[in-house]
Structure formats: C-alpha cells, structure tokens
Amino acid sequence: MLSRPLEPKEKLSIQRKSRKEQLLGHIRLYYQLYLMVLPAFIIILLFNYVPMYGLQLAFREFDPTRGITGGEFVGLDYFRRFMESHQFWTLMRNTFLISFYSLIVGFPIPIFIALMFNQIRHARRKRMIQTVAYMPHFISVIVVVGMILIFLSPSTGIIGHLFSWVGLEPVNFLGKPEYFRSIYVLSDVWQHAGWNSIIFVAALAGVNPQLYEAAKVDGASRLQQIIHIDIPHLVPTIIILLILNAGSLLGVGFEKIFLMQNSMNLPVSEVLETYVYKIGILSNQISYSTAIGLFNTMINFIILIVVNRIAKKTSETSLW
Template identity: 50%
Template sequence: MKSALDQAEAVQGAAAAAVRLTPRRGRLLREMAKRYDLYLMLLLPIGWYLLFQYGPLYGLQIAFKNFSPAKGILASEWVGLDNFHRFFDSYYFNRLLWNTFTINLFSMLVAFPIPIALALICNEIPSRKFGKWLQNITFIPHFMSVVVIVGILNVFLSPETGPINALIEALGGQPIRFLEDASWFKPIFIGSNIWQNMGWQSIIYIAALSGVNPQLYEAAKMDGASRLRRVWHVSLPGIVPVIVIMLILDIGHFMDIGFEKILLMQNNLNIEASDVISTFVYTTGIQKGEYSYTAAIGLFNSVINLILLLLVNRFARKVSETSLW
C-alpha cells in the first residue's frame, strides 16, 4: 500500500514538473522563432566548433597507442602511457618546456600591459584626429601575414644590408647576426609580436573605456584630480573586469605559441632558443610521421593549459569577483 502511494506521489510530482517546464519551453521556442535570424547565424560557428574542435577529439586515443595508418585508430596497438614516458625522458623535454614557458611568460609580462597602456593613451589624447591616426597606425601590422613580418625582420636585421647593423657600424660597433644568435631570438620574437598585435589587442580596451561613466571624470576633475590621477582612479578601475577576463583567456593559451612565425625564424644556429613544443610537434609528427608520440605531446600541452586556466579563473573569482564562470 505504501509503495503504491509513493508511486502516485512520484507521478504527481513528475506531472507538476512537466507543467512547470512546458511554459518555459514554450517561451524558449517562441523566442527562437521570433529571433530565428540570430539563431541561424549561430549555426556556422557551432558547426565549425563541432567539426574542427570536438571532432578531432576522437583521434586523441592515438596518444595511448602505437598508431599505424595501415591498421587505423581502433586496430592499432595499445601502449598506455609509453608515449608520455618517452617524451618526459627525452633529451628535448627540458629544452622544449623551458623555451615554451619563458617565451610565453615574458610575452605575457611585457606584451599584455602594452595594449592597455595604448588604449589609455588613445582615450586621453585631446586631439581626436591624432588619436584615430595612432589607432590606425598600430592596427596595420596585425593585417600583415607572418611571412611578411619575418621578411621585414630579415631585411632590417641583415648583417650586410640591414639598417640596424648599418647604424651599429656607424657608431663604431661590429655587425651582429641577430637571427643567427640564440641569445637574440626571444627578444626579437617577443618584440615583433608586440609591434604586430598591440593595436589590434587594444580595441577591446578602447571599447571598454567608452563605457566608463563620463560623470566620474567630471567629478574627479572638480575634485582637482590631474589627468594622470583620473586615468589611475577612474579609467583603469573602469576596465578592470575586462582586463581580468582577457588575462584569464590568455592564460588558457599559455603553452600555445604560433609555430608558423617561430618556424620561419628558426635555423640551426638559434635552435637552442627557438625549439618549442609546437615546432617539435610539427617537425616530429608531420615530417617524421610519429603521430602517436606527438599526439601525446599535444595532449600534455593541452592539459597544462587547462590546469592553468582553472587555477587562474578560481584565483580571479576570489580576488576580483570577476571570472569566466
């Protein structure tokens, strides 16, 4: 008798829940029908993510196998963590990890604040025309291909005909082979990245500054705050949530470096400083055909990125109450 009553109560509860959910579902369907054009626009990015981001996840299992193209993914021999052990024990592990870590760390320490500073400068320039001109000038390098950027570096830093070495010689110095010197690789790579991307990355901060309440500037001005004080106490706090979100997103790609530029700048003389995880995966996986080995390296790289993202997001939520989730 008791079980029958329990079943009746469960049925009544499920019916009540269905009644509560039906209006919500109906509102959602009406909203989707009303804004169908926006939802149709979502299909393209959703399809892209499903095809190129989630689809390849099926192939991650080759990181734990001795993959053979002739046998296919499922029929290849299972080797467990052997590919990971091989990478951790290899001669290249320390060098790859150190180069990847240092390039990204110094890129973040130096390159991350510069777009913020550029946005603040553009926002404070009295001449609107000059501010627009400065933005356009700093945007242009972003639209150049990596091949063009590296070509410009080769021309400017050439030991024979480059203007940089011509200036060094004019001052009584000896020409420097910048692109063949391992000690110069990281400063050149990071500096050229800053030049190429600072204008584009400043756009979101300029947009955020436009949303700061103008009355706050007026109140600070009436209180006698200088321009620098207004920037420090009004402009910067107004964009802190955006800065935190951008920092978290950058940390999520901390171990990722665009290997195209490094590959174009890399040579046998600077390989000690320029060999990073992404270039090693390309040369070993694509050129040498060691697919399982490099899949394990790529998975290791992604796991490190995920851990860093989770840690920084949690820290940001506790410190600033701003986070991705």
C-alpha cells in the same frame, strides 16, 4: 474534489517541458540572429570538436592500414616516453620562457595604449593614430619575419649598416640565442599591441562622462583621472583577458617561431609546437606527436582552472 500531489518525476517532466517551450519560443522570436550565428557554430564544430575524435591516437599505435581506431592500444606509453626524453625539460623551459615573456611584456602595453587613446580629445587625430596602431596586425606573419630577417641581417640589413656606420662590428642577432626571445616578443608586441587595445578602448567607452566632469570640478589632473576612473573600470576586463592568456601559457604558436628558427638559435627556439611538427609530420610519428599535443593542451587547461580559481577568490571577476 482535491487533486493529488504531483510526483517528483511528474514535476521534473513539467519543468523540462516548460523549459523546452521557452527555448523554442526564444528561437522563433530571434531566429534571424540564430541564422547569423549558425555558420560560425558549424565552423567551430567541424574544426574544433570533430578533430577531437583523433585524440585517441595518443593512446594507440597508429597503423595507416587499420585507421585511427584500429591500432594497438598502448595506454600512456607515449606520454611516459615524452616525459622521460632528454628534450622534455628543454622544450618545456623554452615554451614557458617565451610565453611568460610575451605575457609580461605584451599584456600591459595594450592597456597603456588604450589609456593613451582615451586621452586624445581630437576625434580625427584619434582615428588616424588608431588606424596606424591597428595596421601592423593585418601584416602576414611571413612578411613580418621577412622584415625581421632584412632588418637584422649582419651584412645587408639596416641594423648591420648602422653598426658599421658607427664603427661597430655587425651582430647576427638571429644567430645568437640570447637575443631570440627579445626579438620574437618585441616584434609580436609591435604587430599586435595596437589591435589588442581595442577591447580596452571599448571598455573605456562605457565609462560615465559625468565621472570625468566631477573629477575636473574637484581639480583632478589627467593622471589622477586615469588612476581613479579609467583603471578601476578596466580591472574586470584585465582579469578576464589575463585568465584567457594564462590558459594558453604554453601555446606559443608555430608559424613565427618556425620561420625564425635556424641551427644557431635552436637551443632556445625549439618549443612544443615546432617539435610536434617535426616529430609528427617530418618523422611520421603520428601517435607520439598527438600525445605531446594533448599533453600541452591538458597543461594549459589545468593552468586555466587554477588561474580562474585564484581570480574568483581574490576578486569578483572570473570566467565561471
């Protein structure tokens, strides 16, 4: 007796059941690994996804007595108010310039450091240099800013004393807007460049040693080995990290900028994050600050999609 052909719905049901059984079997087989990942998953869920419930404040008039969902719905009024404000273009320009400066200066340096580490053959010396390069990453932002303030103080700082020693007038670097971006970016590079090179060092560790041996046999110098072996192996990692960095182009950060701010450098140091804090927390304009934060996130998301699309069309490497 011939069996009847399965209906499309029945085929779909069988496929779903098979996938479910495969998933459950995979979880049973590797349940220890899933238990290890569970705390990180819970933290991400609680601190990254659950707070998204409050994004509706960007579209409502916040009323503490009526809760998050009880305020009057105002639509895009807060977004329109922000884009029409006199500070909009100043905030966008300051945020973009600092972020772009950080990307242009800070992104290539870890690659260069990783290439230099890869050329050190003495294992003990290599570990020592890597440790020294990684250590600044673990210094607190508050401590780093305190060091900057001490070094650059025109009256008591080391730089001020050096200027006086050579007969020059000490300069208040943090009080001059034209120096703020360079101080911020270069101090950030000093603190994080070594740590950010770890992923590139790991990528270089996967290079087949036979390629170096073949290059030496052909008479290639170290520079030629870097150009023709190391850099091509780093390209996929460079593209992925560049996409991720571009996706946070307007995400300068809050702590360091805020700690370095003063009344004299405010015209170039006021960025979206510090403005959100002052408007939301200090001025108690919760809905308005939520709208600005959401606007910043959406711009970053759009940049991420565009850069990923460009990377996908120009190379074989992309996030999706």
